[in-house]
Amino acid sequence: MMKYKSILILILYLMAADLKSQSVKVDVEFSPNIATYSIVEYLVAKEQGRLFYIDGKTDISYLPLADLANKEMEKYDNSKMIKDMQDYLKVAGQQQDLSYQVLLKHNIFPAKGYAYAIEEKDPAKRAAVEKFAEQLRLFYIERNLEKFFKDQGEFLEGAKKEVRNNIPDSYMSKMEKYYGEKFLAYKFYINPFDVLPYSEVFWHGNGPMFKSEQGQIANMISSAYVPLKKENNIKDYKEFGFNHPETINFLITHEFGHSFVNQHLGEYENRINKTNNLMSEALIDKMDGQGYSYWPSCVAEHIVRTGEIRIALADGNHKLAENLRKQHVKDNHFVLIPEFEKKMTEYENNRKKYKTFKDFVPELLTVLDETNVEKVRMKLNLPIEKYEITVNLTVPENSGDVYITGNQSAIGSWNPQKIKLNKTSETTRQITFTTYPDLRFKFTKGSWQTEGIIDGIEEGKDVSLSLDHNKTLNYTIKNWK
CATH class of the missing domain: 2.60.40.10 (Immunoglobulins)
Structure with a gap:
């Protein structure tokens, strides 16, 4: 009997160890739903000249899959799908968060229905995004994108391999420790169809989190980071745009950070919106082009980016922390980060009182209550006369x-x-x-x-x-x- 008991204990121990390792493993995947959205997003940018951060007028051959998809779509009349997205964005607002979240929850195209519940509370936005998801699904079928994505399978697998090779070991454990929370799974979705302006290194990501019956799943969607030299054929590529360890390290902190942060800000959305004049009267021109014109999203961005800096410091990487401060505050104008940083030290120094980030959120949001439009405009070097x-x-x-x-x-x-x-x-x-x-x-x-x-x-x-x-x-x- 003791022998069987010992074996049972060993099995339970190994199962627990396996679950522990799974909790910090990052699964790297590709979403046809998100890729379809990005293809249409670029069609809209071309029609309008610009959408979000996307310039629809310049050559995009440095993003070979996006360029190939664009050339494929030029064979068709896409005016209906372009109008469908334009109409949808008028209701949803100039932000991508809702679209990404719902498309990840949707069954993989061409299937109908949702694998996870949609949690959008605004009935108009919910109706709009469900209608738009169905329009995208039909577009996916009409343009035979299932075959198109399958034909690019070798490139997509190469991109996923680059990401897997560059994710730091045990990094998610550090994030879990800082925020005081764990997730059932971490999923990293490559999106080489996301179009960004050319530079030596670029990036765009999004971090939707949602709940399953087994627990919470943290997701991140990521563009490529490195421009590629044009080859004659898509199968000739040996690099796939994701081989940049520093950017991957930064983005997993940032995008998975959204899963740790955003879920706890939602219940305070009314409180956050009471300070919306900080956005409309000061930050809007700086945030609009970056895709953060929705004030609760902008606040979440401030807090997540603050978390990146604090985690870098907790990891002993002071140089990275300083680089992030420069990038986020000076270059990208998230000018409330210094105040959020100061407040986060209270969280770090009082972990007995604040066992998790969730416990600290009400105190953290006092940063918004304690500032005003004039202070923010002065940080941005904007005039304060009226x-x-x-x-x-x-x-x-x-x-x-x-x-x-x-x-x-x-x-x-x-x-x-x-x-x-x-x-x-x-x-x-x-x-x-x-x-x-x-x-x-x-x-x-x-x-x-x-x-x-x-x-x-x-x-x-x-x-x-x-x-x-x-x-x-x-x-x-x-x-x-």
Whole structure:
């Protein structure tokens, strides 16, 4: 009996050891759903000239799979899919987080349905993303992307191998220790179809986390990092764009960091949004081009990047910490990081009180309460004077209620149904407000689907001004969308 008991104990010990090793293993995979999204994203960028950080006008041969997919799509009329994504982004906002999360939860195309529940609370966004996912699935089928991805299998396997070879041993254990939490699995999805501007080293990633019945799964989606010299044939490539250890080390800290951080910020979204004027009146121009124009996402980015710096310090890598500070604060304008860093030292020095990062989040968010727009603008070297602006607007008859929205809290912080203009006649509206010099705005009838087309302004573009005195502005709406 003792012999069998000893064997049982040994088996349980080995199972526990195996589970422990699995908890810090990073699985490297490819998602056809995400790749399909990126292919369409580039089609939209080409149509508009730009989308997020994507310039749709330049040569992308340094990203051979993205370039090949683009050439393949040129055989077709893609106008419907382009419009479908444009319509979707009007509802979802200029951010990719929701799209990536839902597409990872969706069964692998061409299958319908979802492997994991969608947790989006906003009914309009949820309906929009589910509709868009189905549109992408049909596009995947119509363009025979299953065969296209299969044909690129050798390249994709080479990319996955480069990532596997460069992930530092036991690194996830350090992250788990810092945040005081573990996940069931860590999945790294390569996305060589993600298009980024050319440089010696570039990167883009996203870190959605979601729950399964067995536990939480931390995911990260990553672009390639290194531009490749053009070869005659896709099978001629011996490098695949992911062989850059420093970037992989940085990105797993960053993107898996989102899984540790974002899930605990969600319940405080209303509290975070009360400080949205920090975004609209100060940070919006710096964040919009980076894809972080949604304030809760911008706050999460600040905190995750703060975590990168603190983990580097905990790992004894002071040089890396300084490089990250320069990159995040000076180069990328995440100017609240110094305040978040100072606050995070309280977490690090009081782990008996704050056993996990989750316990510390309410205290960490006091950073937002203790700053203001003027402080942030000064950090960004932006002027802090304000001017009084009167807008006179001529509209078509029977326009009804007309709204203004833009990059100031006084005009709704990009909420299309918050600030209504005063009706002065059937065809005229007026509003007066104070603003910082860098002013951007649009007019709507209460939603982005009813945006005004302004005489003299390219359709879809903001009115964009740089002010130096009080002013009266006059505009005419030609028609409504």
